[in-house]
Amino acid sequence: MATEDVRYRESSQFRLWSFSHSQLAAMRENTNAKAVASISERLSSLGATVPPSSIPMDISAPTSTANTPDPEGGGGTPRLPEFLSPADEATMVTFYTAELMRAGAHAEFSDEIIATAATLFRRFYVTNSIMTYPPQEMLVVALFFGCKAEGAFPRITDFLKTFGRERPEEILAGEFLLFRGIRFSIDVKHPFRALRGAVMELRSLGDIEETRIEAAERRAKDILRFSPLITDAYFHYTPSQIMMAALSLADRSLAERLIQATFHHVNVPEISGTNSGADTPNPTTTNTKETNKSEDNKAFIIGSYVRDKVLGTIESCRDMLSKELPERKEHWANRAVYKAQVVPLKKKLNKCHDPDRWNLVELQKVRREQALSSTKKLDGSEDESAALKDDGAVFGSEAKRRKVSGNKKLEDPFGGPL
């Protein structure tokens, strides 16, 4: 029978959406760089062809000098806007996550729905840039999809009424996008039930005042409803680690008491990880289950080595949560903060967003038309050669591809010019 740990490692949350700090940072930088590259390219090409007097698009000759006075003199990439940096994007994602939670609370959704929506929203923006898809729309989409992920299937019209919106197509156009962006993993594991379990365990110890337990539970729950969702906690920690960190913030000694009660076995000096001798039970091998080594194994698991590791992890999660305690809700809803931190970024965003993907309804329409025309082109046949032909049409030939990436303007990975 699989242990809880093994089971958690099977989950999509662990397989697809858990990263080390450096991995996550690298992904976000990568996303940002790609968005900057593709939007630059697009804006440049639009800039070259849109001047009022120009004839609509002759893309086969993008460097044509026909209507452009002096492409060389213009310096190749004229009038490109200032793009959001990865740090800017992080601020925006945080701000919109706070907005999402506010909207969810306004609609009186359950904790699970709000938490799932917030998590899916943040996952989406790991591999998609804020500059590519509009966060203001995507947060509503995430809430709508969060309902579905948690098994509630509201009518879109009812859902929109709650937010005073009227156009269902805006949400529906974004839904599929979000779904794809989260790599179809819908199941999000939360720490709420873990907290209930911890509280029951604390009660069973029998010597802790009920009022104290209740106070700790209330505070920890408040923290769980906000802090892990607006930080990267879900990307780095398991639900139980997050719960313990929140409990520790609410009442540190209660959390320590739980740890103590769990890791009561301390005398396992010889198997503290460095020794890999033949008789050392290795918790990762599969054949330890029914051997008589299982006692040693248990001793290892509840011994001081693992305990200290767990404590260290909880502590680092605690640090992360402490940066966004529930009191920060007011911070993110504050007009002054909004003006100082968000408005400048929004202004930037107005100029540097992806011209093709910002309007979700339009994007969906275009994609549908493309699908339709490609189906017609293929005459309904779905055999391999036709599919390949189709791919060729989409990707362009290999030679062309190289050429394009060679000329591509990308953000310097080592930072902007001095």
Add this chain to the structure above:
Amino acid sequence: MGASPLVAYPNDVLQQQQHQHHRIPSQQSPFRRQPSVNPPSNGTPLLPGAGAGGRSSAPHPQPPATLDNLEQMNEDEKRKYVKGRKLGEGTYANVYLGHSRSDPSVLVAIKKIKVQKEYQDGLAPDAVRELKYLMELHHPNIISLLSVFSSKDQNLNLVLEYLPLGDLEMLIRNVDSVSYGAADIKAWMGMLTRAVFFCHDNFVLHRDIKPNNLLIAADGEVKLADFGLARSFADPGHKMTSNVITRWYRPPELLFGARHYSGAVDIWSVGCVFAELIIRNAFLPGDSEVEQIALICRHIGTPTEENWPGVTLLKEYTVPSDVVPVLGKEAYMGRFGAVGSEGVDLLVKTMILDPKNRITARQMLEHRWWRTDPKPTRKEDLPRKSGGGAEVKAAADLKRRPGVVADDEGPRGAKVARKLDFGAAKK
């Protein structure tokens, strides 16, 4: 350079980026059990502008012919498979035979979820639920999801393992051409019980267990499919819908409108499948909910406050006035004795009226029946349906809208309904 915030990457940096790319987890396929050995080609750099030429249908805004990160990953996933002929068409989905592009001998079933006209609220619930749970549950007795991609018209495509040998219902119904015995039933029941245990152990209720959702792999392994009605265990106090599980397999608590229930609902269905395997006919084929309750009362016993404290408080509790006492094990021996006394003992425990006392999946696995003779047949040696038809049937199962009672839909329904008339005529 000073004027522009951008500098071009030297080529080697671009290469580095690609390498990094491969180490980034979410850029890889989320599906571990790829049948193909195709290396992920996601390292492909994004191609801004590539292919933008030639299409000038709409002057402005111009169609975004380029693919972003997301679209690229989707294309890569899609390209791993080649869609073949249609195996079946249904209201909820079409099913195609497909194979891996890199290894054409690896067959898959591609389930293309239809955009539903009558559901105006975006992605349909059954598709959402099915994907949610298939993404999480990996078990030899649960159908595996190999990949997901969308086709350009925003249809969802689920790539599932190909299960060519039909389903349990086919084996049960083909009385003339398929014969099987207690050892075979034990093997099938073992696989079903392990699947259900795994679901419950992961806090998932399947809510639509029936013989035609139990598909058979090439090696004889039974696989639980169709998670379109599944859901996670609810928190205490949270209401769930009682309108789940195909009627014949629906437990009394759901028929009485219970809004709080547990894995016991699936266990009842497992019991119905068990009984059906033995008698080779549906055990409780009710025509309507009222009829269904009547059948349960007649064949198992009337639920009362004595055998099920609290049952009369359920909102839709109504039973026929002639109260039948709960039948003992002996009453089942005549009809179900083929599986032996221990087998009947297990069957009776799956059909205990009060869900609180009904056996759990774990207790089922611990039951003595598995360890009494005969031993379960090895899966390779299990009887199977030879010849055509199996594939068509399996496809029909995959595409059926979950939760819709099969007997309301197809020719089978008509047939069975006629049969039922004989039985019901007694009343």
